[in-house]
Amino acid sequence: MPALEGLPSQDLYQCNLYIPAPSGTQLGVFTLSGTAVGSRKHYRDMMEGFAATVSFQDxxxxxxxxxxxxxxxxxxxxxxxxxxxxx
Structure with a gap:
């Protein structure tokens, strides 16, 4: 993140998760952002957990x-x- 007035710049971790529906006509998108870049493995694990809970129903x-x-x-x-x- 760029430096803002009174705040130093920080690294930013962003994780995007795309989950296609079985029909291919829908797409679930999850985005997670955080400044705790050192915790990126935990963020990825958390996003995998989200993916496991997603289902598409007509x-x-x-x-x-x-x-x-x-x-x-x-x-x-x-x-x-x-x-x-x-x-």
């Missing part, structure tokens, strides 16, 4: 299934359900 899977005429009684295969949920 908020309207039942509506999409109905629009395509898919049956909700389990007649479709698991692969059909995945396609319906994630495109």
């Amino acid at each position: 908020p309207l899977p039942e509506i999409e299934r109905a629009a395509r005429g898919d049956t909700a009684d389990g007649a479709g295969s698991a692969a059909d359900d995945i396609v319906a949920d994630f495109g």
Whole structure:
């Protein structure tokens, strides 16, 4: 970080995490910044922990299934359900 009035300059660590959705149409982006550059390994570990908690869910899977005429009684295969949920 550049020196500001009354404050010395500091090193800045930035970590960006990009998580693509299974469909490839969405992207989760996390950014972490901190001046404790010596703790970058801990920051990376923390970001990995965030990544492990991320999931993508289609908020309207039942509506999409109905629009395509898919049956909700389990007649479709698991692969059909995945396609319906994630495109």
